[in-house]
Amino acid sequence: MQNSQYDYDVMFIGAGHASDGASLLVKNGYKVAKIEANRVGGTCANWACNAKVVLDGAVELARTQERLSKIAQGDLKLSWDANMEHKHEVIRPLDKKMEQRFVNAGIDVIRGWATLKDAHTVDIDGKQYTSDKFVIATGLHPNQLDIPGTELGHDSKDFLDLEPLPSRMTIIGSGYISMEFATIANAFGSNVTVMMHGDRALRKFHVPYVDKVIKDLERRGVKFIPNANVSAFSKDDDQYYVEYGDGQKLATDWILDATGRNPNLTGYGLDELGIEYTKHGVTVNDKLQTNIPNIFAAGDVANTDKPKLTPTATHHSNYIAHFIMGDTNAAMKPYIIPTVTFTSPRIAEAGVSIEEAKAHPDQYTLVENDVTGAWFRQITQDKIADQALIFDKDDHLVGATEVSEEAEDFINGLLPAIALKLNREQREQLAPLFPSIMHEGWKNLI
């Protein structure tokens, strides 16, 4: 223990990825605890990323069979109930397994609701602990539309435990959650309608690529209603309705409110301690300190200019650990956060976007490739596979976007080149294993 004045050197409030830095700290002799009111591992492990990709596995299989239907013949029948059971089997043990892993590493896991009492004291369900430093890592909660009947809507957590799959599903919003869950529910046979706020889905991503994903979903029967202006949810016996537009009403069996997520800011002492925040999260400086310097904020709850994603949470947390250990006193260095939407096809990107590259032709060279004809994509018979590579004027790869079934693997493979700004000579030294999508893709960097 570095500072014997307190029970702990560092306590993380929340045991999601924004507490990942605990591992670095404990390895370096710090006394560390993670406080968790719900399941260890937080949202991503239990109710988001992991749970979703388990459900998506069968969708991937169905799509592959569809593309190779001449070879893999016959009807493939997807069972929602069996898939949900599989998801439970994979996800339910995570909480205990992760706790055990942390405890084995020397991290204390304290279950309960944390409330900060002062800059060095936290109350956990009536018991007080002191710590030299705290990291607020409390995450987000789902937005609930402020409309009559809003309580009839469900959130992403409900979807990931949903049994049986309703025959008609209406999803409000057209961001990440909406598009990923529409893909899954449609593949398992639900009749899905997406009510869009405006006329664009997946705003973060390149419009022509998003259009390809939407067109494909429409071909499979998903309906998109742009500028839906949803005004109420209502119920009549077992029948639900979404009221929208100019007095229109859509009958449905289940409503998913996927209109975003808001930071968890109340009920744990921020106001009482005067810790500053806005509706975007806890206010932090470029070292992720709040206005009380020994209290940091990390991950989704921190108000930074990075997307609220798992790689951001891990990055924040590890930086805070290095800062606390004295490895750096400098502000966080610029860092790249890759992102992917688990639709089918996926869209993944990292670094400079296609839009930024097009807006600044003096700074960037944009190389766009339709890779459906590329040798490796012939194996899986990808019908949609476009990629864009963005180079700066010194020939560093600074950004990449791909729409394809393998987009996340391709962008992950390029990440070292982008994040470490490898020059051409360094890129030439790397020959990815063969045959693989990266071996083929890497050729475009040389």
Ligand SMILES: Cc1cc2nc3c(=O)[nH]c(=O)nc-3n(C[C@H](O)[C@H](O)[C@H](O)COP(=O)(O)OP(=O)(O)OC[C@H]3O[C@@H](n4cnc5c(N)ncnc54)[C@H](O)[C@@H]3O)c2cc1C
């Ligand atoms: C449906 C869905 C799918 C997603 N898919 C992806 C994806 O594919 N890829 C990706 O990168 N990101 C994805 N995300 C986002 C990702 O889940 C988050 O960015 C990530 O979980 C943030 O981690 P965090 O530690 O900041 O917060 P969280 O994981 O939310 O952890 C916060 C923890 O704090 C606990 N807590 C809160 N208040 C207290 C308190 N007072 N005392 C004790 N404990 C408390 C909570 O119980 C929670 O466990 C997804 C999100 C959702 C909702």
Ligand SMILES: NC(=O)c1ccc[n+]([C@@H]2O[C@H](COP(=O)([O-])OP(=O)(O)OC[C@H]3O[C@@H](n4cnc5c(N)ncnc54)[C@H](O)[C@@H]3O)[C@@H](O)[C@H]2O)c1
């Ligand atoms: N693959 C991934 O990485 C992944 C997947 C799911 C979720 N997430 C994370 O979770 C967060 C939340 O996901 P999300 O899909 O809820 O948020 P989002 O911000 O991606 O999308 C919200 C959607 O709701 C719409 N909307 C907002 N206000 C509305 C209103 N009043 N009426 C109707 N529509 C409205 C928006 O236009 C948008 O289409 C994401 O921002 C992301 O950080 C990431």
